[in-house]
Amino acid sequence: MLRNKLFGMFIKTLFFALSMGTSVSLAAAAKPTAPVSIEYSVPKNVQTGDTVSTTIRFVAQADLEQLEVSVAPYEGLDVVSKNEKAIFQNAKKGEKREIEVTIRLTAEIGYLSVFATTTTPRGTSTETIAIRYGTPGDATKQKLKSERLQKTQEGENLILLPGEKRPKESQ
Amino acid sequence: MHRLRSNLLEVLIALFLLSLSSCGGGGGGGSNTGNTSVMLTGTVTYTNYSVNQTTGIDYSSPTEKPIREAVAVLQNPSGTVLATTNTTQTGGYSFSAPANSTVRVVVKAALGSPALPRVTVVDNTNGGALYGTYFDVATGTAALTANFNANSGWDGASYSGGRAAAPFAVLDTVYQAEALIKSADPAVQFPALIVNWSKNNKSATGDLTLGEITTSHYDGNGNLYILGAENLDTDEYDTHVMAHEWGHYFEDKLGRSDNIGEAHSPGDILDPRVAFGEGWGNALSGMVFDDPLYIDTGGASQATVNLSMNLDDDSVLDSQTDTNGSLIDGFYSEASVQEVLYDLFDSGPSDDDNLSLGFKPIYDVMVGGQKTTSAYTTIFSFLKYLKVANPADSAAIDALAAAENIDSGNEYEASSAPIYTVVPVNGTIVTTDVDGFALQTWDTYGPIAADDPGNKLFNWMFFRFTISAAGSHTIEVVPTGGGNVLLELNEKGTKTEVDNAGTGGTETLTKSFTAGDYVMSVGSLGGQASFTVRIN
Numbered sequence: 001m002l003r004n005k006l007f008g009m010f011i012k013t014l015f016f017a018l019s020m021g022t023s024v025s026l027a028a029a030a031k032p033t034a035p036v037s038i039e040y041s042v043p044k045n046v047q048t049g050d051t052v053s054t055t056i057r058f059v060a061q062a063d064l065e066q067l068e069v070s071v072a073p074y075e076g077l078d079v080v081s082k083n084e085k086a087i088f089q090n091a092k093k094g095e096k097r098e099i100e101v102t103i104r105l106t107a108e109i110g111y112l113s114v115f116a117t118t119t120t121p122r123g124t125s126t127e128t129i130a131i132r133y134g135t136p137g138d139a140t141k142q143k144l145k146s147e148r149l150q151k152t153q154e155g156e157n158l159i160l161l162p163g164e165k166r167p168k169e170s171q
Numbered sequence: 172m173h174r175l176r177s178n179l180l181e182v183l184i185a186l187f188l189l190s191l192s193s194c195g196g197g198g199g200g201g202s203n204t205g206n207t208s209v210m211l212t213g214t215v216t217y218t219n220y221s222v223n224q225t226t227g228i229d230y231s232s233p234t235e236k237p238i239r240e241a242v243a244v245l246q247n248p249s250g251t252v253l254a255t256t257n258t259t260q261t262g263g264y265s266f267s268a269p270a271n272s273t274v275r276v277v278v279k280a281a282l283g284s285p286a287l288p289r290v291t292v293v294d295n296t297n298g299g300a301l302y303g304t305y306f307d308v309a310t311g312t313a314a315l316t317a318n319f320n321a322n323s324g325w326d327g328a329s330y331s332g333g334r335a336a337a338p339f340a341v342l343d344t345v346y347q348a349e350a351l352i353k354s355a356d357p358a359v360q361f362p363a364l365i366v367n368w369s370k371n372n373k374s375a376t377g378d379l380t381l382g383e384i385t386t387s388h389y390d391g392n393g394n395l396y397i398l399g400a401e402n403l404d405t406d407e408y409d410t411h412v413m414a415h416e417w418g419h420y421f422e423d424k425l426g427r428s429d430n431i432g433e434a435h436s437p438g439d440i441l442d443p444r445v446a447f448g449e450g451w452g453n454a455l456s457g458m459v460f461d462d463p464l465y466i467d468t469g470g471a472s473q474a475t476v477n478l479s480m481n482l483d484d485d486s487v488l489d490s491q492t493d494t495n496g497s498l499i500d501g502f503y504s505e506a507s508v509q510e511v512l513y514d515l516f517d518s519g520p521s522d523d524d525n526l527s528l529g530f531k532p533i534y535d536v537m538v539g540g541q542k543t544t545s546a547y548t549t550i551f552s553f554l555k556y557l558k559v560a561n562p563a564d565s566a567a568i569d570a571l572a573a574a575e576n577i578d579s580g581n582e583y584e585a586s587s588a589p590i591y592t593v594v595p596v597n598g599t600i601v602t603t604d605v606d607g608f609a610l611q612t613w614d615t616y617g618p619i620a621a622d623d624p625g626n627k628l629f630n631w632m633f634f635r636f637t638i639s640a641a642g643s644h645t646i647e648v649v650p651t652g653g654g655n656v657l658l659e660l661n662e663k664g665t666k667t668e669v670d671n672a673g674t675g676g677t678e679t680l681t682k683s684f685t686a687g688d689y690v691m692s693v694g695s696l697g698g699q700a701s702f703t704v705r706i707n
Binding site: 028121130149163 | 215235250294296297300303306316317318321333375378382383386387391406412416433437439453467475478494
């Protein structure tokens, strides 16, 4: 019965996208996103001051009228390459588009922001990822530690931020 | 001396009586110079922003919303806890505080008992420390009011200050979601939930303690992870995103989810378990706020609308197909599922359908038939038990689903398009699927990777079988083309995964079964795999 109704629509054919690089995937239930997956591969031992080139591949998960991609430094690195943005037209489901980005790591670890905006008949949506370069060490842990962290007499760890006074009349 | 002692005693008695009056009466603003304690009351709020489809987060119109039913603590200057309470539904608090002293009111990002909160918002990049906000108050001898607000830290261009409001924004969505559930089931008991939010939580994949959480998600174990990295992706004010993730927690802890997770988008042709779980999350977010507009913001200054959808809309043309010619609408579409569920719920002038069941019938199925079905949790099992409980609306429910290309059937599948292959429990080797094709996994709608069997339709093939009498049985999945197959047995939500044999090996599961109906699925790693199935 499935074929009677759906065969011709549910054609079980080979999916022509091949896995390449480091695929970003989830093992948990997550929020919906744009119909594009982003693949990349980063060397393990990037050191502060190193310059590294990365090919970032965008795999269409639906027929895309347009795919607009851009990168930006998030923290701890500079983008050295000139092309920080690209627009691709008519990427069919499973097809790949790619850009090459060169960064220079300026801290122990750094993150590159990657944005991929897809346009389909359903509308426009954006997938965002951050690519990490470098290996986290003491400097990274120290940076993450909140200066507001305190331990109560009961042994509870709290991050307390001050409130701001409001007049009685405003309530 | 005797007269002096007598006078002193009279004064002490008078002070004691005044003190009793003050503690019991709740203050009132009078000046009682002899009080040892005073009533300290106030309201605590957090800065909230709405989101819209034009500007993302709308920083131009902040509001201050009450921190509702959160844990509140009164401390003395050395940090000793003097009293605990919960704020009210309007953010109010009330303590009897020492007179002529400096005290600190701490409000924690936590719901439930002050001694053992059931919901906490913590920083996964700081050892799971709980967030809170505080305000120091100098008391005198009269009752006083101290109102304070947890600010967002937004200075008009960036978050330059402490983001005190964010954890409370997250907490308030949980509060709102719980309120919806309580409206259907006042006696509900919520299992513990830890919400991990941090300004360091970014869409990188790696170490959770560094904030590399990939995206906002539920981890299947009582933890939500929520993005907070400015200029990249923040979700604390994306209330529908938060509620979507909370919906996964709800399914896991109070209902049942067979959702296998992973990345998905509204146009995908998904494994039906994923389509239901994600469609449920989306629809629930609209139900929680009685607002069908789902908006996910991100990017520079949080001004990009990453994703926007109206849950009430028929968002896909009925004839629209994907690359393979398959209709986008269907039981495998989270967009179709969300539209059916939201249409069942909504009412009022904007309602575009003929059904307005409200939330309770939906809730009853989610914690009832959908939890105990022998089938996988999909839109089919949901609709089956919704119709059982609401027979008068059965035809209208079918019509609503049919509008999304979801045909009627049983709790497993549509009568017109079965997706389960029945396996006899007699040693017969099953070689073909329900459609007569040689058994295999398919990557038609999404890839099957070396480390990821995928979450699209037919990445996993569904099977059902009936055990007529209790006893031990063996399930065998034999690869016939050298592939690497996986087996998952599902016993009304209890899952047994078998992945022992590696490439070319037969996966075998022997166990005791009680009489009844069972389902299982077979996936593969490293690409499509052909196989046979046998149950002895």
